[in-house]
Amino acid sequence: MTQTSTDLQKRLVALTRDLILIPSDASRPEDIERCFEFVINHVESLDNIAVKKHYHCDIPSLVVLPRNLDQPKVLLCGHLDVITHSDVHSYRSHIADGRIIGPGSADMKGPLAILMEIFRNLHAQYDNLPLGLAITSDEERGGESGMRFLFDEVGLRCDVAMIPDGGSLNKITVEEKGILHLNIRCDGHSAHAARPWLGNNPLERLVDATARLRKNFDSLKQDEGHWHPTCALTIVKTPNQTVNRIPSEAEGSLDIRFPSPYTVKDMLNHVRNLLGKEVDARTLISAEPTLLSPDPLYFSVTEEVTGKPASQEKEDGGSDARFIGRFNIPVIVSRPIVGELHSIDEWIDINSMETFYRIYELYLKRKLLI
Ligand SMILES: [Zn+2]
Incomplete structure (x- = not known):
């Protein structure tokens, strides 16, 4: 199958824009299902492919593997959920300055379109290709019921995973910080705010x-x-609604990120010591820092396709890669050129989508066709 550049770009743009129209965010489970149908429709006509849906806590994910193969050499991984925008009419896109602009275009419906297209084209071209596809729908909520479930509980494995959800065209992520999301709370005594000495103000102690x-x-x-x-205070609240009353309880949220060699345990002890006995800290999400150990072949292929060397990047944010990297499976995290992530004006550069497709295509052929 040969395609001219223009054809490929047109197909990727059309697929991405169709995907953006489905408001597949956590608050709309029926649209998440509809988006899965869209992905399945794209790949199920292939011969010798097994499509399997999994559910964990009612959250669906999809694994597409060659029939009779449990462990593909390469697993393409992505998510179809997007972050929630309150106005449902914002889930649309337009083209300007060589970009697709719209919510989720970069994170990660454009990259998802590339995964779907490359998966279909390579399987249509070659028989028995050890190439799989795993798509989840809770990445923006932490990935516990998606990628974590698939690797920890379903037992999904591969030799190399590819996740186009971080880095950039020539920037390949090699390390991600660990994550600790904490709920912190403090209890006290209510009193009239004119006589604060009679109360014990939990909000002030929390702050x-x-x-x-x-x-x-x-x-x-x-x-x-x-x-x-780093530590960011992201929420502070109290049930108290009265200006002249000392509240009886207060709570908040912290988002803590840390590189290796710090561990979740180190960070939690450190934070608990600093918060003191009066403030209780409960873990909402935790993840150790992850080394991704990407395949050196991918660096050389990126340089070959783009004519520029690829750099090794450290990523402040965590991704689904952590659920895979902890099994010592190399994970390749890079993506097309993108910007304004998580905003209504999120964008993905169309030329770079094609270049990225070519990088994936060449890497997969070198890796899988021996
Ligand atoms: Zn993402």
């Missing part, structure tokens, strides 16, 4: 504790690359 945290994390700064632990 004081987070100020201690901020001061301490500021002291951990090392360089301009920000490759050090």
Whole structure:
């Protein structure tokens, strides 16, 4: 099958824009199912392919493998969920300046379109290709019922995983920070705010504790690359609605990111010590820092296709790669040129989508056709 560049670009743009029209965010499970149908329709006509849907806590994911093969050499991984925008009419796209602009275009409906297209084209071209596809629908919510479930509980394995959900065309992610999301809470005594000495203000103690945290994390700064632990206070609330009343309880949320060699345990102990006895910290999400160990062949193929060397990048944010990397499976994380992630004006560069497709195509042929 040969395609001219223009044909490939047109197909990728059309697929991406159709995917964007489906508002597949966590609040719309029926649209998530509809988006899975769209993906399945794209691949199920292939011969010798087995399509399997899995559910964990009612959250669907999809694994497409060559028949009679449990462990593909390469597994293409993606997610079809997008972050929630309150206006359902914002889930549309337009083309300007060589870009597809619209929510989810970069994270990751454009890259998903590339995965679907390359999977279909290569399987149509070659028999018995050890190439699989895994698509989940909870990446934006942490990936527990998606990629974690598939690898931890279903037992999905591969020699190499490819996730176009980080890095850039010539920037390949080699390391991701660990994640610790904490709920913090403090209890006290309510009182009239004119007589604060009669109360015990949990909101003030919570805020004081987070100020201690901020001061301490500021002291951990090392360089301009920000490759050090960070802590962001993201939510503070109290049920109290009355201005002249001391609240009886307060809670908040912290988002902590940390590089190796720190561990979840180190960070949790560190934060609990700083918060003190009066503030209780409960873990919502935790993930160790991950080394992705991408395949050196992918670096050389990227350079061959783009004419520029590929750099090794460290990523502040975590991705589904952590659920795979912890089984010592190399994970390749790079993607086309994108911007304005998670905004209504999120975009993906169309030329770079084609270049990215060519990188994947060449890498997969070198890796799989021996
Ligand atoms: Zn993503």
